[in-house]
Amino acid sequence: MxxxxxxxxxxxxxxxxxxxxxxxxxxxxxxxxxxxxxxxxxxxxxxxxxxxxxxxxxxxxxxxxxxxxxxxxxxxxxxxxxxxxxxxxxxxxxxxxxxxxxxxxxxxxxxxxxxxxxxxxxxxxxxxxxxxxxxxxxxxxxxxxxxxxxxxxxxxxxxxxxxxxxxxxxxxxxxxxxxxxxxxxxxxxxxxxxxxxxxxxxxxxxxxxxxxxxxxxxxxxxxxxxxxxxxxxxxxxxxxxxxxxxxxVGIRELLDKQVVRVYMDATAAQAKEVMEKNGVRSVFVVERETDILRGWVNKEALEVADSLLDAMHEAPYSDIAVRERATAREALSAMVARGFRVTPVVNREGRLVGTIRLEAIQELAIYNPVVPPQALGEATLNE
Ligand SMILES: Nc1ncnc2c1ncn2[C@@H]1O[C@H](COP(=O)(O)OP(=O)(O)OP(=O)(O)O)[C@@H](O)[C@H]1O
Ligand SMILES: [Mg+2]
Structure with a gap:
């Protein structure tokens, strides 16, 4: 000392x-x-x-x-x-x-x-x-x-x-x-x-x-x-x-680990079923054995395509995901650049480990509001 x-x-x-x-x-x-x-x-x-x-x-x-x-x-x-x-x-x-x-x-x-x-x-x-x-x-x-x-x-x-x-x-x-x-x-x-x-x-x-x-x-x-x-x-x-x-701030604490996903070798019908069961309009697509992120698919695209592969938006995980050791700032920057409200998070090998919502980062950024909480209207608090 x-x-x-x-x-x-x-x-x-x-x-x-x-x-x-x-x-x-x-x-x-x-x-x-x-x-x-x-x-x-x-x-x-x-x-x-x-x-x-x-x-x-x-x-x-x-x-x-x-x-x-x-x-x-x-x-x-x-x-x-x-x-x-x-x-x-x-x-x-x-x-x-x-x-x-x-x-x-x-x-x-x-x-x-x-x-x-x-x-x-x-x-x-x-x-x-x-x-x-x-x-x-x-x-x-x-x-x-x-x-x-x-x-x-x-x-x-x-x-x-x-x-x-x-x-x-x-x-x-x-x-x-x-x-x-x-x-x-x-x-x-x-x-x-x-x-x-x-x-x-x-x-x-x-x-x-x-x-x-x-x-x-x-x-x-x-x-x-x-x-x-x-x-x-x-x-x-x-x-x-x-x-x-x-x-x-590391993103680990913001990570939502429950991610709805389908495997590359699923049929279009199976993918639709997963979406319906989970009440979502898009899901991430991963490799079966490894869970490596390969892209995502939207419900709309599945309606008009013959197979999952036809419908899916395929991209290298490095282009669409952030690494799990990234900071909240890096995740935010990636989301802004890509226009994502939710970003997938992968580990070093590209395995999908979770997602992060834009709002989760936002909440973190304004956790220390200038206006005391009791002065905020109900509507704001419940939003
Ligand atoms: N022999 C001296 N007689 C009078 N003033 C001095 C003398 N030597 C240094 N100073 C003054 O002491 C102050 C502090 O200097 P110092 O080198 O510690 O600054 P610093 O914070 O390291 O600045 P920088 O970021 O530019 O390196 C300066 O204003 C400098 O002009
Ligand atoms: Mg100096």
């Missing part, structure tokens, strides 16, 4: 870059600092690892005042990926990444294995990149080497200052996902700075919103989106915060 207690950074000109900041970062959590440029994010990070001196207040790391922790121990326990990348230009990629392991006098074999492992982790082929110099890399590649270097000796604490800022959106998403995985596996305590609210929402266990060196709100992404504590935060998270909130 990192505890920041009433910490300020006051420059000689009297400017308060950080102003009475207090917050605790629980062990194993990833906490995102976000806020306008100049609000004190980098300064706060650098006070944690003592690259910048604290003016007043204190920072405790696992209960110990960080001023009393030997520099060597701080360096070993806190990985730091700095905002401007800051690779050593005269060293190769591999030498850069090996900086801390070398200080710790790891043996050469272990260092080499670690370097390759980290290069792979950040998506750089070790054989192509380990002997290159920073100037031979693009900005985004340098940034990834910077992240690998910060992870070098597997420190329990990581300070990451806009680590994916210079990376294209696709690679960025891969790195984010990788990082979330690492985080779940090894439970590092991470302070992560970003300017991207979507990245903050995706990555953060908690998000600290800073402004003019002060903490404005410190909450989980869910709470921040549901209950921004004022205009500044509301503007900061964006007008589409309800949509963003849907991005945090």
């Amino acid at each position: 990192i505890e920041i207690r009433n910490v300020s950074k006051i420059y000689p000109n009297g400017f308060r870059a950080v102003d009475g900041l207090s917050l605790s970062i629980p062990k194993g959590d990833l906490v995102v600092f976000i806020g306008p440029s100049g609000c004190g994010k980098t300064t706060t990070m650098r006070m944690i690892n003592r690259l910048i001196a604290i003016s007043t207040g204190e920072i405790l790391i696992e209960g110990r005042n960080n001023q009393e922790i030997p520099a060597e121990e701080l360096r070993r326990n806190i990985g730091y990926a700095i905002q401007q990348i800051g690779l050593f230009p005269h060293m190769t990629v591999s030498q850069n990444i090996a900086t801390v392991p070398r200080l710790l006098e790891w043996d050469e074999g272990r260092i080499r294995r670690r370097v390759d492992e980290l290069l792979e982790l950040v998506g750089l082929d070790p054989d192509l990149y380990r002997d290159k110099f920073p100037r031979q890399l693009s900005g985004g590649q340098q940034q990834r080497v910077g992240v690998a270097r910060a992870l070098g000796a597997d420190p329990p604490i990581m300070l990451m200052d806009e680590p994916f800022g210079a990376v294209d959106p696709i690679t960025r998403e891969i790195l984010q996902d990788e990082f979330i995985q690492i985080q779940h596996a090894v439970e590092k305590t991470i302070v992560f700075v970003t300017h991207d609210i979507d990245e903050a929402i995706k990555m953060g266990d908690r998000i600290a919103i800073l402004r003019d060196g002060k903490l404005v709100q410190y909450d989980t992404p869910e709470t921040l989106l549901e209950k921004p504590n004022g205009r500044f935060v509301r503007d900061f998270v964006g007008a589409d915060r309800q949509l963003k909130r849907l991005g945090l």
